Amino acid sequence: MTERIDVIIIGAGHNGLVCAAYLAHAGMKVLCLESADSAGGMSASRSISDDYHFPGLAHVAHPLSRAIRQDLKLDKFGYTPGKAIDTVSLDVDGKHLTIGSTGVSGEGLPARDMSAYAEFRERYLAFAKAVRPLFENKPPRLKDMDFPDKTALVRLGWNLRMGLGRESMYEFLRVAAINIYDVLNEAFEDDRLKGAIATDAVMGSAMGPRTPGTVLTWLQRLYGEQSGPLSMQSGQLVNALTQSAEHAGAKLRFGAHVEKILIENGKAFGVELAGGEMLKARIIISNADPRATLTSLVGAPQLDAMFANRVAQIRGSGVVAKLHLALSGKPEFTGLPESQLGDRLLVAPSMKYIEHAFNHSKYNECSGSPVLEITIPSLHDNSLAPDSHHVMSVNVAFVPYELEGGWAEQQSTIAYKVISQLGQYSPNLKSLVVDHEFLTPRDIEAEFHAVHGHWHHGELSIHQSFMMRPLHGAAQYDTPVDGLFLCGAGCHPGGGLTGLPGRNAARRVLGPGGAK
Amino acid sequence: MKFDHTHFRQALLRTPFHDRFVELSTTEEWMAWNTYKVPRVVDKLPTEYFAVRSGCAVMDLTPMEKYRISGRGARDYLDRLVTRDISKLKAGRVTYVVWCNDEGKVIDDGTVFQLGENDYRLCAQHHQFDWLLMSARGFDVDIQVETHDVAALAVQGPTSWSVLAAAGISNLEQLKPFGIADLRCGDIPVTVSRTGYTGDLGYELWMDPANALQVWDAIFSVQGQYDIHAMGLSALEMVRIEAGFIMPGFDFNTAEATIRNGYDRSPFEVGLGWVVNLDKGHFTGRKALLAEKSRPAKRRLTKIVVDGNKPVGEAFIYDGKNGKQTGEIKCATWSPILKANLALADIEFINGRLPAQLWARIDYQRELKWHSAWAECHSHSKPFYVPEYRSATPPMRY
Numbered sequence: 010m011t012e013r014i015d016v017i018i019i020g021a022g023h024n025g026l027v028c029a030a031y032l033a034h035a036g037m038k039v040l041c042l043e044s045a046d047s048a049g050g051m052s053a054s055r056s057i058s059d060d061y062h063f064p065g066l067a068h069v070a071h072p073l074s075r076a077i078r079q080d081l082k083l084d085k086f087g088y089t090p091g092k093a094i095d096t097v098s099l100d101v102d103g104k105h106l107t108i109g110s111t112g113v114s115g116e117g118l119p120a121r122d123m124s125a126y127a128e129f130r131e132r133y134l135a136f137a138k139a140v141r142p143l144f145e146n147k148p149p150r151l152k153d154m155d156f157p158d159k160t161a162l163v164r165l166g167w168n169l170r171m172g173l174g175r176e177s178m179y180e181f182l183r184v185a186a187i188n189i190y191d192v193l194n195e196a197f198e199d200d201r202l203k204g205a206i207a208t209d210a211v212m213g214s215a216m217g218p219r220t221p222g223t224v225l226t227w228l229q230r231l232y233g234e235q236s237g238p239l240s241m242q243s244g245q246l247v248n249a250l251t252q253s254a255e256h257a258g259a260k261l262r263f264g265a266h267v268e269k270i271l272i273e274n275g276k277a278f279g280v281e282l283a284g285g286e287m288l289k290a291r292i293i294i295s296n297a298d299p300r301a302t303l304t305s306l307v308g309a310p311q312l313d314a315m316f317a318n319r320v321a322q323i324r325g326s327g328v329v330a331k332l333h334l335a336l337s338g339k340p341e342f343t344g345l346p347e348s349q350l351g352d353r354l355l356v357a358p359s360m361k362y363i364e365h366a367f368n369h370s371k372y373n374e375c376s377g378s379p380v381l382e383i384t385i386p387s388l389h390d391n392s393l394a395p396d397s398h399h400v401m402s403v404n405v406a407f408v409p410y411e412l413e414g415g416w417a418e419q420q421s422t423i424a425y426k427v428i429s430q431l432g433q434y435s436p437n438l439k440s441l442v443v444d445h446e447f448l449t450p451r452d453i454e455a456e457f458h459a460v461h462g463h464w465h466h467g468e469l470s471i472h473q474s475f476m477m478r479p480l481h482g483a484a485q486y487d488t489p490v491d492g493l494f495l496c497g498a499g500c501h502p503g504g505g506l507t508g509l510p511g512r513n514a515a516r517r518v519l520g521p522g523g524a525k
Numbered sequence: 526m527k528f529d530h531t532h533f534r535q536a537l538l539r540t541p542f543h544d545r546f547v548e549l550s551t552t553e554e555w556m557a558w559n560t561y562k563v564p565r566v567v568d569k570l571p572t573e574y575f576a577v578r579s580g581c582a583v584m585d586l587t588p589m590e591k592y593r594i595s596g597r598g599a600r601d602y603l604d605r606l607v608t609r610d611i612s613k614l615k616a617g618r619v620t621y622v623v624w625c626n627d628e629g630k631v632i633d634d635g636t637v638f639q640l641g642e643n644d645y646r647l648c649a650q651h652h653q654f655d656w657l658l659m660s661a662r663g664f665d666v667d668i669q670v671e672t673h674d675v676a677a678l679a680v681q682g683p684t685s686w687s688v689l690a691a692a693g694i695s696n697l698e699q700l701k702p703f704g705i706a707d708l709r710c711g712d713i714p715v716t717v718s719r720t721g722y723t724g725d726l727g728y729e730l731w732m733d734p735a736n737a738l739q740v741w742d743a744i745f746s747v748q749g750q751y752d753i754h755a756m757g758l759s760a761l762e763m764v765r766i767e768a769g770f771i772m773p774g775f776d777f778n779t780a781e782a783t784i785r786n787g788y789d790r791s792p793f794e795v796g797l798g799w800v801v802n803l804d805k806g807h808f809t810g811r812k813a814l815l816a817e818k819s820r821p822a823k824r825r826l827t828k829i830v831v832d833g834n835k836p837v838g839e840a841f842i843y844d845g846k847n848g849k850q851t852g853e854i855k856c857a858t859w860s861p862i863l864k865a866n867l868a869l870a871d872i873e874f875i876n877g878r879l880p881a882q883l884w885a886r887i888d889y890q891r892e893l894k895w896h897s898a899w900a901e902c903h904s905h906s907k908p909f910y911v912p913e914y915r916s917a918t919p920p921m922r923y
Contacts, residue, residue, distance in 0.1 A: 274804070275812055309663025310605050313627035313809040318659050482627070489812060 014040045016518070017280055017290040019267045019306070020458075020497065022050025025296030026250035027511030028496040030081045033257035035519055040288065041259060042280065044266035044458070049247035050296070051457050051464065052506055057444050061335035061400050062393040066453065066464070068384045068402040069094070069238040069353055070506045073246070074145070077508045081253040088249035091239035092389060095352040098205035099434050103344020106201040107352075113202060122199045129196050136181050137231040139168040144232050147485045147513050148475040148501040155521075186471060189227055190218035190360055200359035208357040208380055212406055213464045213504065215328045217367030218360040222471045229469060229503060238353050240389040246506065270295075270306045270493060277493040280306075292492055292518060296511070298459050298466040299323065299479035299499035307490055316482045316489055323480055323499075324473060327450030327462030328370050330408035332427050334401040335394070335444040340385070340435045351388035356381035356434065363406075370407040375423050379430065380406035398443070403427065410450040410461045420449060465504030466497050475501055486510075486517040494518055537562035540587040541676040541737030545745075549755050556758060559652070559672070561588035564757035571861070573760035577681050577723050578862050580752035581688045583744060584761060586677035586729060587737075590635075590649040591670070592657055598665035599643045606660050607637070608792055608814070610805035614639050619703045619720050622647075623797050624656075629813030630780035630789035632656060633773050634797070636720060638705055646671070650773050656781065660809065676737040680744065681727030681764075683912070684751050686920040689717070689728060691747040697728070698919035710740050722761060724768020724908060726915045751923070763858045766867050769828055769908030771795055776826060776855040776869050790871075791817055795826040821877030826855065828909065829902040831866035834859070835889045837900075842870050844880040846899050851880050860909065867909050870902070879904055 016032050018025045021043035029041045047053055051066035072090040073083065095109040106115030113126045142164040143149075149158035169178045184192050189210040193203040207218040210227035217223075251261065269281040270293055279289035295302040300323050309317035339347075342354065357363050357380045369376035382404040387393040394400050405427050412419060424447035432439050450462025459466055467479050476484045479499040486494045496514030498504035517523055538561045546564050554565040563585055567573065576582035594603060603611055607622040614620050616639050623634040635649035647657070657668050680689060689697055693711045700706050705718045713736045721727030732740055745753060765772065773779045776795065783789040791814060792801050803815055831837050837857035844851045852872035860867050872879060883902040888895055914921050 272807075275807060275815070304663075310601060311807045313812070314606075314656070314660040314662075315627040315809070317662050321662060 012038070014038050014288065014290040016040070016292045016294060017042060017288060018294045018296060018496070019270075019280065019302070020044075020050060020296030021048040021251075021261055021263075022296045022457075022497065023052045023246060023250060023506055023508060024497050024511035024514075025050070025294075026247070026254055027077060027081070027508040028294055028296070028515045029259040029261075030250060030254035030257060031512055031515030032518060033254055033259035034081070035515070039254070039259040040290070041254070041261045042265040042267055042282070042288075043261065043263050045456075046263050048251050048261060048263075049244070051453075051459070052247055054244040054247075055333075055446075057333060057335050057400075057446055060395050061333075061398070061444065063333045063400055063402050064244075064384075064386050066331055066448070066457070067506055068386065068404070069240065069382075070246070072239060073506070073508055077512055080512075081250065083246075083249045083253055086249040086252040086256070088246060094238055094240050095349065096205055096238065097345065097349055097352050097354045098201040098358070099342065099354055099356050100201060100344070100358060101433055103342075105342075105345055105349075106199065106205065107349065108202070108205055115199075115201065117199075118202070119198050122197045122202055125196055126202065132177065132180070133228065133231055135173060135177065137228050139172050139181065140165065140228060141232065142168060143475060144229070144502040145509065147517060148478065150476050150485065184224045185228075186221060187224055188219050188221050189223040190364075192224055193218070193360065200361075204357040204359045204363060205355050207360045207363055208355050208382065208406070211363065211367070212380075212382060212404065213329055214468055214470075215324075215326055215367075215370065216468075216470075217364040219364055220367075225471060225474070226469050230505070232502075240351065240384070240386065250508075267297075267306060269308075270302075270490070272307065272311050272490055272493075275489075276491040292494065292523075294494045294496045294514060294518065296497040298463075298497065299483065299495055300325075300460040300467070301458055302493075302495065303483070303488065307488075307493070312489060319480050319482065323467050324470060325461060325463040325465065325467035326410045327453055327459065327464060328367075328407050328409060329464060330405040330423075330450065331446075331448040331453070332403040332405055332424060333446040333448075334403070334428070334438075334442055336399040336401055336438070336441040337443050338397060338437075338441050339399055340401065340438045340441055342435045350385055354381075354383040354434075356383070356430070366407040370409045373409045373411045373413045375408055375412060375419075375426075377426060377430075379408065379427060381427070381431065382406070383431070399441075401438075403431070408449060410454070412449075416449055416451055420447060423447070423449075464498070466499030469503045474503070478503065486514040494523075538673075540585050541734040542585045542587065542678065542741055545738065545741050546585065546755060554757065558758065559588040559590060563588060564755070566757045566759050567755045570757075570759050573754055573756040574763050574861060576752065576754035576756060577725055577760060577764045579683060580754065581680060581682040581684045582723075582754055582756035582760065583741075584679040584681070584756045584758075586679045587672075587675075587734075589672070589677060590652055591672045591675055591677070592647045592649070592653065593669045593671045594645040594647055594657070594666060595643055596664075596666040597643060599645055602661065602664040602666040603637060603645060603647070604805065605664070605808050606657070608797075608801040608808060608810065610802040611637060612805065616641050617705045619705060619718050621800065623792050623800050625792065625810030625814070626780045627809060627813065628780070628789075629791050629810035629817060630783070631773060631777070631792055631795060631797070632780045634771070638718060640705065640716075651779060674734070676732050676734040678730045678732075678737075678740065678744075679721055679723075679727060680730060681721045681723045681725055681756075683726055683914060683921065684923045685725075685727050687923040688744060688747055688751045688753060691750055692743045700728075701918050702916050710743050713739055713743075715740060722768070722770055723764040724770070724910055724915065725764070725912060726917075726920050762856070763860070766856055766858045766869065767860050767863065767908070767910035771797075771826060771869065772856070777871065790824075790826070793817060793822065794824050796828075822874050824852070824871060824873045825879065827852075827870050827872045827879065828905040828907075829854075829868050829870050829883060829885075830905055830909070831857070831868055831885050831887075831902050832900045833887075833898070834866065835887050835898060835900065837866050837868055837885065837887055838889070840885045840887050842872055842902065843884045843886060844875070845882050846884050846901075848882070848884065851875070851883075854885065863910060865909075866900075868902075
């Protein structure tokens, strides 16, 4: 290959694509290398046989930030945010609770909770808005601050004090680092409601409702959410990003597995692919897990000893498995009207239930009563399954990476247990199952190269957030290796289909001391 | 010697040579060195000092921290650990090294012995096992502590070679400075390196602790022929300053023991820029040192000669008589052989340069009454004392 390349991006996950598109729009020659046969990573759609298609590992989304949509002209390339859906906290006796953008309702819901919910949601949306300067920008350093760092901190301070007001600010400072369990118990009585909110705070993390820092993870989730979760428009986001990047001149290459980042005198100058092919570029940006990037692709010998040790200590072991079910018909849930079947259904009847499920995962066990997040994407897009057939996508929380007794022998048993668990809420489900796929955190690691199968490439705990994400010494998308940057979920502000790590990394590269 | 797990019953460990020091000690001046009990002065300090400079001094080196580093990745591991390029080190050779933390601050200095292919010994002033293990991530390397398993003796001074030859260690005459040889003392295997911390001709002997006393006795058996003295650490302090050697943890705070910001030191700041190779590939601290090199030097541990003969001890350094304080003396000695006050001083640079004038304000006692005096200091770039004979191969026979 004789053509000059400015930037090589390792991985075409959605953040890699966002980064590629921004840099290509800025006039750089970008080559994005993806080991899989298609773009999207965890947001890429996948299939069982030729007939059943699933949105991918991510099955609900939040709207992409307006800035990214506009900057990358995504609407022109076919991006539309999915349809806003409600959240249903399922009850085994059919007394479900519905949480929508307008409020919460359900049989047996105390009237007090109904009004408290509106107030609570307003308050926490205001909190999420107040910390926006932290999330949207590169995380400010506390030492050697540059002007944007100072601005971000000033804006944060202003938002907290003036935006929230004195009383609200005190409340924010009180709850910011504590657990969602205490906060929800103060606010509500209804177990289904508390279970549903707590699920959002812990889904994807090795945390239970009582784990400190779960208010923060919840705020991170609330951020960008105006109207609740959206149904995932299968493949559409990835297609729009790919087209935007390619339209601006970025090249994508599939089946290109990077094995090594080439470094000389502390500066990255290219990558080596499986098979030995070498590609050179001034700038290398990794969309891969920071642990995989720094440990496997760079290698500890190219890093300082303490830093290499910290990389190895990044916390983040995946605890969510994914169950995909191909169904021969529409499942029925006891007590749930058909009109709500397309919503996001949760099996998390109480915070105690969630905490129990989490406890099992701590000891490398799989709870017999796991926390489930269920969607039926084929209700929103009938092209996903043959006529009158459906696909169901289930996030199974608190499935450990290391399972006592080993995964090989128990993978199908556990998948079966989850299906049985679903059967308690949907009696006809079992008879409809045509085929299934059960991706444990181990499978997620193998397929998406996310270390220990963690969605977010590292736990979203306080000590791994903001200027400490992914770790001290590699914040602000930099690494100790000159010319090597990070742009994935392992960076600030973390996981989720936000595209923000990708955008911020591109800004970093285009900024002072980056590409120029 | 297997490590004794009842060691806590004894405040300080005894080296394999301890019994002999007890027999020779007239002062009973003991001190702790890396958990071992060693003599500060065995008999008389001047005798021990002059033994190094004009005869032969024998010192116990066993407490020196010793690590065996082996495996396919041993060389790459050491090259990533230390600032010096050791890729050209050959089997049977020793080199002086220094290693830093990520911030490019000195953790310790020491020597790397290449004993064989993929087989190295690292000697260090301070305990390094945790740092060595932490640095091992990503390398195919095995690291063992052998501090307690290898007895070591320094035999130093102009007659040291003649003494060892007379004591029955033959084939030593062709050993060059920084060379290692596996030899015998009578029928006892002894590894000898031509190394030392005195700046004089000298050797270090490495042996099984079980044979330690036999080797000691063989050396002292020729005492009638040669002037041989057991030596303590006070004499060592004098000769190492004359030789211009630094002592991490005493002349400057080592990085991993530093709490206060700015109290640790980089290799450049302690005058070890010559062992830093920024072009050899990555090593811990490289990036920080590269950045430091691009900035004007802030300070340097500087060899100085202090005018006069008043005992220097601890003193501040000023940029003129009654001037501004610009540094402090970290170690000092009166050099009997050079008849001068020698010191190492940590001096703050002005605009990247050593101040034009250096003055020490010396506080000293006369019959328990404190006096104060100004003495001008003169910086010195080379070691203070470098006898020509020390590097001759074969050494001069006595």
